[in-house]
Amino acid sequence: MFRQRKAMLAHRHAVPAAFSAFFSIEEHQKAVDYGRARLQLGMARMWFQGFVLASWFYFGFLSDLDTILFDYVPSSLWQPVALIGIVSVVDGMLSLPWSLYSQFVLEERFGFNRSNWKIFSGDLAKGSVIGAIFLVILGAPLVWLMNTLPGVWWIPAFVFYTLFQFLIIWLWPTVIAPLFNKFSPLDHAELALGIKQLVEGAGFQSSGVYVMDASKRSSHGNAYFTGLGRAKRIVFFDTLLQKLRPEQTLAVLAHEVGHLAHGHIKKGLVLSLFMSAVAFFALGWLTLRPDFFMELGLSPTHGVVLLVAMWLGGLLSVPLAPLMSWCSRRHEFQADRYAIERTSPEALGTALLELYRGNAGSLVVDPLYAAWTYSHPPLTERLAAMPYPTKD
């Protein structure tokens, strides 16, 4: 992060030569300032979260809470669920000021914020209710398995968790996402025809193209594919449609179809299944080793085990991040190539440039920082991979 900040500062004074025809100095400096502000906030937030996490152990909050809860919730099924619930609520409340600052101060300062208190608190309330429902329908069966099948519980637990994930992916586009945004069918005859040809040309069925009212929260633009099987849909942010010309929108869509055609979505799913299998195996192994928890000053009750597992999972994903980012970037290149073959390099290239302009994406990238964290290749590399001249 420090390296990225340095790289951005060093290039703040001038637009990188490759982009000088497309970006004004003001746009470039806004992107640099925005990128730096987000980095700084991200760093501060990371330190804070690390401190909170360490506090649960170091000051004994977690084990105290666990002990107290045994008095109030004597059920061996609901005590662990209550523990996870309370810890999640506390963590959620502690992260609230950060989200508020990010949305209403930082994004506001750079003119991206379109949200207001009503939308924000509505999102928070809906998110909390959904979180509570997930906790009960996922947590309770896991604890029940731990109670009933000590030693081998992690095998059925993994199966159950996988089914749960599929349920969420299936319900997401039609049930959960509409709670937060309005999705309306795309109302643009010329675009709709082009999209139909693209999608059907790739041999896919889709249950439609939707426009999401992203503009009610933020002016950032994006597009994505969602859902499984028949419930698959293409979603454009309304903000994206406002910024791009029809042929550019089609190129962005072709990129998304490229992901689908290359099977990236299936591969990602298989990878995440594999990772959760490893995680559950490790968890099953850990529960047979109480000394690991003793060393952290904890007694390995079911609630504590599940929480530690969640945190360990989060921590372990950090060393894996470069590998995941590398995979993801390779997929982005493949999707770009797919899009170029079906539309044109000009359309995709200028669409990407417009997106960077609109989102104040950083043109300056430190290679090491990018290798570690970027899920998408830096713009320069993406454009260089296209037979499309960036300077003209």
Ligand SMILES: [Zn+2]
């Ligand atoms: Zn992509």
